[in-house]
Amino acid sequence: MIRKKILLLPFLFSILLSFFPAVSYANDQQLVYIVPIKDTVEMGLSEFINRAVETAEEKQADVIIFEMDTPGGSVDAAVSIGKIISGTRLKTVTYINQDAISAGSFLALNTDEIYMDGRGRFGAAGVIDSQGNTAGEKAQSYWLSAMRGAAEKSGKDPLYAMAMADKSIAIPELGDDEDKFLTLTAAESLEVEYSNGTVSSLDDLLKTLGMEDATVERMDESFADKVARFVTNPIIIPILLTIGALGLIFELFSPGFGIAGFVGISSLLLFFYGHLVSGLAGYESIILFVAGIVLVFLEFFIVGGIAGILGIAAIIGSVFLAGGNVYHIALSVLIAVAVSIIATILLVKVFGRKMKFFKKIVLRDSTSTEEGYVSNKTRNDLVGKTGVTMTALRPSGTVLIGDERIDVVSEGNFVGKDVKVSIVKAEGSRIVVRELTDIDLHKEDK
Template identity: 60%
Template sequence: MKIKSVVASVIILLSLFSLINPFSADADEKIVYVVPIEETVEKGLLAFLERAVEEAEKANAEAIIFDVNTPGGAVDAAGGIGKLLTGTDLKTISFVNKQALSAGAYISLNTDEIYMVPGSTMGSAAIIDQQGNTAGKKAESYWFAAMKSAAVESGRDPIYAQAMADESIDLPELGAGKGKLLTLTAEQALEVGYSEGTVKNLDDLLKKLGYENAEIRNVDVTFAEKLARFLTHPVVIPILMTIGSLGLVLELYSPGFGLPGIAGLSALLLFFYGHLIAGLAGFETLILFALGIGLILLEFFVPGGIAGTIGFLAIIASFFLASDNIVHMGISLLIAMTASILLSILMIRVFGKKMKFFRRIILTDSTSTDKGYVSNKNRLELIGVEGTTVTPLRPSGTIVVDDERIDAVSEGAFIPKDRKVRIVKTEGSRIVVREIPDRQ
């Protein structure tokens, strides 16, 4: 009995211990998140990284490794990403797996550590506008300060970050200066303290950091996030708006609701969908857009111009509300409107007579007499008939033919009253007469 009691007591104690410290072996296992930063930096990428960082924080991850391979992108998106990375308490590491240029360099500088693979590059961070030209002095000043601040916050010499954005800084030993922006190779970055080391691949990095036995969690971009990143791309936005405006304009000139209207409405809905998924807009912008479309349709039934004007302004306002960059949205709208006007003219003038679709919405026939279009019956039976003027013809007046008064015109000459005339031409209601000379 005593032995049984002892065994039972041991079992109970072990059970209690397991409840107090369950899976003690797994509790010591480290969790490391690996998050890709690829392609163009835009607002869709910011929304994806916010989700990834939130997941890592909830999982109490040891660190987040950002697999960087980007040529750069939007400055405002890069600024948001930099704020996100410096705002988390987790250890952040940039793994430059080919290139971290422009906004990519700024993002990397906002992480705690940077590692690069052989042959990778980082730098060349000039700020340019949507046309590929250098931005204005105000934007450049902001970007120079942002690059410097990112380097200082991460404990790196800011002169190299400034040289990445300012071609006037002379660093000839690194190939910068005299009109050239600084771009660091993996060896140069390690030399100037902009990299903590050079590694062959991700596995080599994990081993170097002591995470070779950690649980690696890869955060992949969902289809919705990929679509949002594509739809919020600075080049795609004006294309969507051009298709939308052109489709709706063509729909106004065609009967019913057909392909142009569907294409235009779909393009605009994709625009709002991308901004909704990226977290740039709320449903209020979509409601405002729908209200604007409704007011424009109401204009067809309640003429006056007020409803249509308010509807147009509501649509424009919804576009600006969906974007956090008024300048970029204004440029996109200008591009869309200009392209829509030019394409409309091109399709009507060049393709209007060749394509069946455009023949349905464009009037190409002329109402000529040769084609049977007359406003009055053409009285051909009067040609050659004689009559008498009852009023002078100057050159128009009235004649009498078999007791019927007829409005007529002369061939140009004045014909007095009570003169004999002969009808020489009839064109609908126009009766042309010629005076008959008196016979001596």
């Protein structure tokens, strides 16, 4: 009987628990991730933002706050990052502290809510080319569509987003005239409902969001992220490629492997490393680059020029494969090639330098007379001597001078056998003779 009661205890205990509220052992602490978006927006930033969002999703964060202070940057990078931000299931908030200019304004529009510092600025999102001019019609139309779409998706009036990207759209009530991209202050952003509020700090923002007691995790960029962002900057790319090309050019003119070669290879490796870390380049681009270098070196030992052409094509192809933006890479490669050609001309024509590789594989010794080389010994000692033709000269033949038989040529005329001749010129193996006249013979007898 006791045994049966013992067996009933678990059943009775479970029934008793059913009368009490369920106990949750989950962590009710709210979690906030702070992700900085600082400085120029480039493709190197895209990989960092993607990793930050994935981390926040894995940790089941309640909100991601993007603390933004950027002058803008690449359109391609902005579109890529915008897709990452708008694609997350987590709540996203932009804290503009203090600028969200150009590409930054597009990123802010892709978040669920926007809060601004009192000194904040928001807008001026026109597409500008490398010369500081408004971009072409096609690029402008694409960017205008992207800005409008981002505003509509976040429930905002797209007119203001379009005015940020198009000078021809004016908002007079905000003091915005034509020929000027719209830039909103914190107060103006709040007025047109582009901002959800004005805050003085991150703590103030957390309080506004009702998360002042939340656990805050800050995602800071690693050293690799910073290198990737630096290397993928559109201004830095042509500088790296130019340094790489110049380093290799100078190395070709220097004995042994020195500082120039090390700097050149380091610059190119830094280019590929940055693009690899940022997710733009794959290992296939590095393999193609190495193959190109090998083919260029083989060109010094293989006749034909095919290996060199294929090697240069492989190197340039690997740079394009790793670059991402074809226009920027093409411009960077053209700059590097132009500078390299000018440097080569200066080294050869102005400084008279010689490529060390050519010294090893090309015979540079001269076999000139000035260097002491002759094809045949010149018989200058015979000039002025006389002899007798052993054969007729037509115009070549044989002459006996003393006891020595010598092959000679006449000055062009026929000379018979057993005729006295005088040697008038000796040029290597060519001995020129002239028939002696009676007058010459008479002088000789005297």
